[in-house]
Amino acid sequence: MELNREDEVLRAGDLEVRPADHLALVGGRTLPLSVRELDLLAALLRRQGRVVPREELYSTVWGAPLRSSDRSVDVYIHKLRAKLARVQPQYRYVHTHFGFGYRLAPELSHPFHTDVTNRQQDGLQ
Amino acid sequence: MELNREDEVLRAGDLEVRPADHLALVGGRTLPLSVRELDLLAALLRRQGRVVPREELYSTVWGAPLRSSDRSVDVYIHKLRAKLARVQPQYRYVHTHFGFGYRLAPELSHPFHTDVTNRQQDGLQ
DNA sequence: CGGCTCGTTCACAACCCTTTCACGGGCCGT
DNA sequence: ACGGCCCGTGAAAGGGTTGTGAACGAGCCG
Numbered sequence: 614m615e616l617n618r619e620d621e622v623l624r625a626g627d628l629e630v631r632p633a634d635h636l637a638l639v640g641g642r643t644l645p646l647s648v649r650e651l652d653l654l655a656a657l658l659r660r661q662g663r664v665v666p667r668e669e670l671y672s673t674v675w676g677a678p679l680r681s682s683d684r685s686v687d688v689y690i691h692k693l694r695a696k697l698a699r700v701q702p703q704y705r706y707v708h709t710h711f712g713f714g715y716r717l718a719p720e721l722s723h724p725f726h727t728d729v730t731n732r733q734q735d736g737l738q
Numbered sequence: 739m740e741l742n743r744e745d746e747v748l749r750a751g752d753l754e755v756r757p758a759d760h761l762a763l764v765g766g767r768t769l770p771l772s773v774r775e776l777d778l779l780a781a782l783l784r785r786q787g788r789v790v791p792r793e794e795l796y797s798t799v800w801g802a803p804l805r806s807s808d809r810s811v812d813v814y815i816h817k818l819r820a821k822l823a824r825v826q827p828q829y830r831y832v833h834t835h836f837g838f839g840y841r842l843a844p845e846l847s848h849p850f851h852t853d854v855t856n857r858q859q860d861g862l863q
Numbered sequence: 864c865g866g867c868t869c870g871t872t873c874a875c876a877a878c879c880c881t882t883t884c885a886c887g888g889g890c891c892g893t
Numbered sequence: 894a895c896g897g898c899c900c901g902t903g904a905a906a907g908g909g910t911t912g913t914g915a916a917c918g919a920g921c922c923g
Contacts, residue, residue, distance in 0.1 A: 647868080647869060647870080648869085648870095649869080649870070663759055663761070664759055664760050664761055682872095683871090683872090684871090684872075684873085684911085685870080685871070685872085687910095687911060687912070687913095688870090688871080688872090688912090688913085689870090690911095690912090691911095691912065691913065691914095694912095695913095708768070709879095709910095709911070709912090710760060711772065711773075711878095711879060711880070711910070711911080712773055712879095712880085712909090712910075713760050716768070718768070772879080772880055772881085773880080773881095774880075774881070775880095807883095808882090808883090809882090809883080809884090809900085810881080810882070810883085812899095812900060812901070812902090813881090813882080813883090813901095813902085814881090815900095815901090816900095816901065816902060816903095819901095820902095834899095834900070834901090836889090836890060836891080836899070836900080837890090837891090837898090837899070864923105865922105865923095866921105866922090866923090867920100867921080867922085867923100868919105868920090868921080868922105869918105869919090869920085869921100870917105870918095870919085870920105871916105871917085871918085871919100872915105872916085872917080872918105873914105873915085873916075873917095874913100874914095874915090874916100875912105875913090875914095876911105876912080876913080876914100877910105877911080877912070877913090878909105878910080878911070878912080879908105879909090879910075879911085880907105880908090880909085880910090881906105881907090881908090881909100882905100882906090882907085882908105883904100883905085883906085883907105884903105884904085884905085884906100885902100885903090885904085885905105886901105886902090886903090886904105887900105887901085887902090888899105888900085888901080888902100889898105889899080889900070889901085890897105890898085890899070890900090891896105891897090891898085891899095892895105892896100892897095892898105893894100893895085893896090893897105
């Protein structure tokens with residue numbers, strides 16, 4: 614688990630999270646997230662721009678070491694992506710790093726190297 | 739295999755690699771690389787400016803002696819070049835030294851003279 | 864109790880990475 | 894220029910990893 618400074622405000626792109634208030638905003642609008650979803654998002658935001666291993670995300674958010682077959686992180690990443698994409702389809706916030714974990718960084722959805730993983734051929738925009 | 743100092747940062751031109759974070763950046767933007775690709779790039783960066791024999795690259799990145807017919811290094815050099823060229827077409831980072839191996843050095847691409855290889859006896863450029 | 868939300872787990876599909884093969888073109892010594 | 898080795902490059906197979914929808918159960922509340 615991770616401390617929440619009372620006044621902590623995490624930002625990335627149009628995203629804003631106030632962990633102490635259990636509140637996530639996108640462009641000023643409230644984004645309804647469950648506890649796990651918000652904790653996971655906060656953990657990623659605090660490590661913005663870095664690749665965060667699953668093990669670190671799990672131990673931070675779930676408070677226990679990750680068991681080898683546990684897919685919880687993936688499932689919640691999926692839920693986060695779904696909710697973020699519904700509000701901001703033009704941005705990708707969560708990026709997969711194959712074999713390691715995830716990285717949070719607001720990037721335009723389509724240009725250049727697409728996406729989520731390390732795709733080989735991205736098409737010529 | 740090669741040690742990754744936790745804070746090691748490798749640079750060449752607009753390229754920046756942080757092996758410990760599994761992260762490669764070009765002009766601040768993330769360059770999506772697979773594990774092998776990143777390891778190979780890091781190995782070249784650590785030997786920047788020198789001609790690195792295939793045998794050395796293979797044993798460093800793959801952790802085993804190079805077998806005589808193994809083309810893995812060539813294939814991954816190709817993948818690296820492709821990804822680098824897509825982001826920075828004006829630069830050539832990886833140079834072939836016929837019969838020996840590869841050398842990493844950021845150099846402007848010659849628009850009219852496509853000299854792909856470098857002879858050993860060419861000396862420094 | 865009945866309906867709801869949330870968290871967990873499962874199963875299958877989709878995808879990515881690595882390795883290997885094959886073909887063609889390049890480079891070099893003769 | 895020739896022949897042979899070397900390198901560039903696309904493709905494909907195999908296996909591991911991640912995406913995704915759905916089922917299940919616990920807790921909450923009317």
